[in-house]
Amino acid sequence: MSDWYRRDGDILSLTLHVQPGAKRTEISGLHGEALKIRLAAPPIEGRANEALLRFVADAFDVPLRQVELKQGGQSRHKVVLVTGSKVAPESLLIE
Numbered sequence: 001m002s003d004w005y006r007r008d009g010d011i012l013s014l015t016l017h018v019q020p021g022a023k024r025t026e027i028s029g030l031h032g033e034a035l036k037i038r039l040a041a042p043p044i045e046g047r048a049n050e051a052l053l054r055f056v057a058d059a060f061d062v063p064l065r066q067v068e069l070k071q072g073g074q075s076r077h078k079v080v081l082v083t084g085s086k087v088a089p090e091s092l093l094i095e
Contacts (some may be wrong), residue, residue: 003033005089012082012089014056019076025055027092034077035092049073053080055088059092060085 006013017031022038029036029079041051049069057067072078 004030004035010022010084012060012085013070014080014082014089015071016078016080017076018048018052018078025051027059029093035089046073050080052063056080056082060087 005030006016015034017034017036018039019028019036020039020041020043022040024038025040026038027035028038030038037052037055039048039051039055041048053067053069057064060067062082066083066085068081068083070079070081
């Protein structure tokens, strides 16, 4: 069991470490007890958060409305909730 996510019924809670302003948007492995995601979007006016939620929705194959930023709007350390995904979180770490 990994420390960066928890499943509670239909809801997946992800602990993320986000690095905005990167060359491209990608998962770059683990950062302590969080999944590290590099984002191409700049951390301006919520654009990085929007890009993050779209990226997570795509990665977990769910509509954007099923992804919610729960904690960390202004922080690099975020908690994101994903509802109704059939994708195994571990599969995101396999390149």
